[in-house]
Amino acid sequence: MALAVSAPKYFSDTPDFEYLCPHCGVGFLVPDQDTFKSIEPAYSLNAHSHEAWDPDWITYRFTVTCVCTKKDCGELAFVSGTGSVDQRYGDDGHPEYYDHFSIKSFFPAPRLCHIPTDTPAKIEECLQKSFSLYWVDTAAAANALRASLEALLDEVKIPNQKKNAKGETVYITLHSRLESWAASDKDHAELCFALKEVGNIGSHGESVKPKHYFGSLEIYSHVLKELFENNAKKMKELAQSIRDEIKAKKP
Numbered sequence: 003m004a005l006a007v008s009a010p011k012y013f014s015d016t017p018d019f020e021y022l023c024p025h026c027g028v029g030f031l032v033p034d035q036d037t038f039k040s041i042e043p044a045y046s047l048n049a050h051s052h053e054a055w056d057p058d059w060i061t062y063r064f065t066v067t068c069v070c071t072k073k074d075c076g077e078l079a080f081v082s083g084t085g086s087v088d089q090r091y092g093d094d095g096h097p098e099y100y101d102h103f104s105i106k107s108f109f110p111a112p113r114l115c116h117i118p119t120d121t122p123a124k125i126e127e128c129l130q131k132s133f134s135l136y137w138v139d140t141a142a143a144a145n146a147l148r149a150s151l152e153a154l155l156d157e158v159k160i161p162n163q164k165k166n167a168k169g170e171t172v173y174i175t176l177h178s179r180l181e182s183w184a185a186s187d188k189d190h191a192e193l194c195f196a197l198k199e200v201g202n203i204g205s206h207g208e209s210v211k212p213k214h215y216f217g218s219l220e221i222y223s224h225v226l227k228e229l230f231e232n233n234a235k236k237m238k239e240l241a242q243s244i245r246d247e248i249k250a251k252k253p
Contacts, residue, residue: 029072148201
């Protein structure tokens, strides 16, 4: 599967997007155009009578059902959000009004990057949460991605607590945990420092650029693939374990 480089939250006139199905991971969620409904609330309709009314005052609420293109999967996803009226230049060079929509909710959320089959449950759970939050708040999605990284460090046995000088148990920062991991797996740890930086921005409630979020997903997916889908590494480790066990049994 190709990694996602973006997942636009916007569309014009009618929904025309497609995203990887979260259930089968093969098909794509595409809008069922017959289910697309755009409704203008009463307060927006009432504003039309105002003497200063302009089309850009219009507010819409929309819903649409998406269906997986893989027939024997047929997953359903429900999308909703807001809309407004904007201007663009038509083919004749003159300005024209068009409807512009923004996705605010997508359930179940599509996969935004590849997750290897053997990825531990906690790591995947945090990633799926990140995918869901992306449609609501990219910063919150980045924070959930950071939590998945913490879960990965738990999986590779990097401690998250230590005793301080007073003998008290304190938590170890993510930065320090990554430094500890770098001692045994420098290549992967170095890559994950970028995730930590993006996750920190999200944790502080600051705005996270979509390109940084998706860049982090691409890096993280690569790391997960190396750790949990790298057959060459698995075979090497298996071969070494067999040799070690045989050696251990020799007198």
